[in-house]
Amino acid sequence: MSGAWSIYVIVLSLLVVGGSAWLLAMTAKKPEKKEGETTGHVWDDDLAEYNNPLPRWWLWLFIGTIIFSAGYLVLYPGFGANKGTLGWSSEGQLLAEQQKYEEIARQTYAKFAALSVADLAKNAEAVNLGRNIFANNCAACHGTDGRGAVGFPNLTDASWQWGGEADQIYTTILNGRMAAMPSWSAVLGAEGTPQVAAYVRSLAGLGHDATAAAAGKPRYEQICVACHGIDGKGNPALGAPNLTDADWLYGSSEATIVESLTKGRNGQMPAHGPLIGADAVKIVSGYVYSLRDQAQSTASGGEK
Ligand code: HEC
Ligand code: HEC
Structure with missing residues (x-):
C-alpha cells in the first residue's frame, strides 16, 4: 500500500471510530427535557417524539464495538499500512498451511521411497495412494478407470506406445511425451x-x-x-x-x-514431474503398472 493510500485509510478509520464515539457521547449527555416528555418536535400535526434514552444494553454493545475495533487495529493489519503487533497475514497463514500439507505428503511418500515402481504396484497401500493421485491429475484425460478415449491412450491394455515396462512408464509420466507424426x-x-x-x-x-x-x-x-x-x-x-x-x-x-x-x-502427454513432484510420479507409476498387470492377467485367461 502506498503512503497516500495508507494515510487515507488511517484517516477514514479514525473518522469512523472517532465519529461513533462522539455520537455516543452526544446522545449520552443529560437531556434538557425529562424522561417521558416529548422533545417538542411534531410532524404531520400530531406525530410527536418522546425523549427516551438509548437502552443500556445497546449502549454497552456500541462501546464494546468501539473498544474491539481499537484492539483489532492494534493487533491485526488494517490501520493503513500498519502490520499489527501479532504479525499475522493471510499470505502467511496460507503458506503455513501449504507447508503443513507438503510435510504430510512428504512423510507419506517417504514410506515408499525404497520401493521400485514394480514393488509399488504390488503394495496395496501404495496402489490406493496412486489411485487418488491418478483421480486428481490423470483421470481428466485418461478416464477415471484409465481406459482413455480417442487421442488419450488406454492404460489398461497390453499395448504401449511408449513402452509398458516400469521405467518406461515412469519416464513417460515424469518427463511427458510428444508424439510427432507429420502430415503425409x-x-x-x-x-x-x-x-x-x-x-x-x-x-x-x-x-x-x-x-x-x-x-x-x-x-x-x-x-x-x-x-x-x-x-x-x-x-x-x-x-x-x-x-x-x-x-x-x-x-x-x-x-x-x-x-x-x-x-x-x-499427441502430447504433459510432463508431470514439475506438476506433482517426482515422489508422486513414482507412486502413480506403480498404480499404472498395476493396471497393466490386470490387463495381462485378463488377456491370459484371468490367472495370476
Ligand atoms: C517420424 C516417424 C513416423 C513416420 C515416418 C510415420 N509415422 Fe505414423 N505415427 C508416428 C507417431 C509418433 C504416431 C503417434 C501419434 C500420436 O500419438 O499422436 C503415429 C501414428 C500413426 C497412426 C495412428 C495410429 C492410431 O493408433 O490411431 C497411423 C494410422 C499411422 N501413424 C500411420 C502411418 C503411415 C501409414 C505412415 C507412412 C505414410 C506413417 N505413419 C509414418 C510416427 C510416424
Ligand atoms: C492433458 C491430458 C493428459 C493428462 C492430464 C495426462 N495425460 Fe497421460 N497422456 C496424454 C496423451 C495425449 C498421451 C498420448 C501421447 C501420445 O500421443 O504419444 C498420454 C500418454 C500417457 C502414457 C503412455 C501410454 C503408452 O501407451 O505408452 C502414460 C503411461 C500416461 N499418459 C500416464 C499418465 C498419468 C499417470 C497421468 C497423471 C499423472 C497422465 N498421463 C496425465 C494426455 C494426458
Missing part, C-alpha cells in the same frame, strides 16, 4: 493416401481393398517403416504405435486412418 498428404497425394490406409488395414487384419493395399505397400515400405517398422509393430522409442493390434489411439476405420495420414498426429 503432400508425399502420398489424393490417390496414394487411401492406398496406404488400405495397406495399414491389411497389416491389422482388417477388411481392405486388396488392389489398393498392394499399391500402398511400396509407399509404406518407403516412408512408414522408419517409425512403424516393416511389420507395422511400431517403435516405443519414437512413440510410433503398433498398427497391427486391436488398440487404436485415433481409430482404425479407413476414414480415420486417412485423417491420421492427412493431418498428421501430435
Whole structure:
C-alpha cells in the first residue's frame, strides 16, 4: 500500500471510530427535557417524539464495538499500512498451511521411497495412494478407470506406445511425451493416401481393398517403416504405435486412418514431474503398472 493510500485509510478509520464515539457521547449527555416528555418536535400535526434514552444494553454493545475495533487495529493489519503487533497475514497463514500439507505428503511418500515402481504396484497401500493421485491429475484425460478415449491412450491394455515396462512408464509420466507424426498428404497425394490406409488395414487384419493395399505397400515400405517398422509393430522409442493390434489411439476405420495420414498426429502427454513432484510420479507409476498387470492377467485367461 502506498503512503497516500495508507494515510487515507488511517484517516477514514479514525473518522469512523472517532465519529461513533462522539455520537455516543452526544446522545449520552443529560437531556434538557425529562424522561417521558416529548422533545417538542411534531410532524404531520400530531406525530410527536418522546425523549427516551438509548437502552443500556445497546449502549454497552456500541462501546464494546468501539473498544474491539481499537484492539483489532492494534493487533491485526488494517490501520493503513500498519502490520499489527501479532504479525499475522493471510499470505502467511496460507503458506503455513501449504507447508503443513507438503510435510504430510512428504512423510507419506517417504514410506515408499525404497520401493521400485514394480514393488509399488504390488503394495496395496501404495496402489490406493496412486489411485487418488491418478483421480486428481490423470483421470481428466485418461478416464477415471484409465481406459482413455480417442487421442488419450488406454492404460489398461497390453499395448504401449511408449513402452509398458516400469521405467518406461515412469519416464513417460515424469518427463511427458510428444508424439510427432507429420502430415503425409503432400508425399502420398489424393490417390496414394487411401492406398496406404488400405495397406495399414491389411497389416491389422482388417477388411481392405486388396488392389489398393498392394499399391500402398511400396509407399509404406518407403516412408512408414522408419517409425512403424516393416511389420507395422511400431517403435516405443519414437512413440510410433503398433498398427497391427486391436488398440487404436485415433481409430482404425479407413476414414480415420486417412485423417491420421492427412493431418498428421501430435499427441502430447504433459510432463508431470514439475506438476506433482517426482515422489508422486513414482507412486502413480506403480498404480499404472498395476493396471497393466490386470490387463495381462485378463488377456491370459484371468490367472495370476
Ligand atoms: C517420424 C516417424 C513416423 C513416420 C515416418 C510415420 N509415422 Fe505414423 N505415427 C508416428 C507417431 C509418433 C504416431 C503417434 C501419434 C500420436 O500419438 O499422436 C503415429 C501414428 C500413426 C497412426 C495412428 C495410429 C492410431 O493408433 O490411431 C497411423 C494410422 C499411422 N501413424 C500411420 C502411418 C503411415 C501409414 C505412415 C507412412 C505414410 C506413417 N505413419 C509414418 C510416427 C510416424
Ligand atoms: C492433458 C491430458 C493428459 C493428462 C492430464 C495426462 N495425460 Fe497421460 N497422456 C496424454 C496423451 C495425449 C498421451 C498420448 C501421447 C501420445 O500421443 O504419444 C498420454 C500418454 C500417457 C502414457 C503412455 C501410454 C503408452 O501407451 O505408452 C502414460 C503411461 C500416461 N499418459 C500416464 C499418465 C498419468 C499417470 C497421468 C497423471 C499423472 C497422465 N498421463 C496425465 C494426455 C494426458
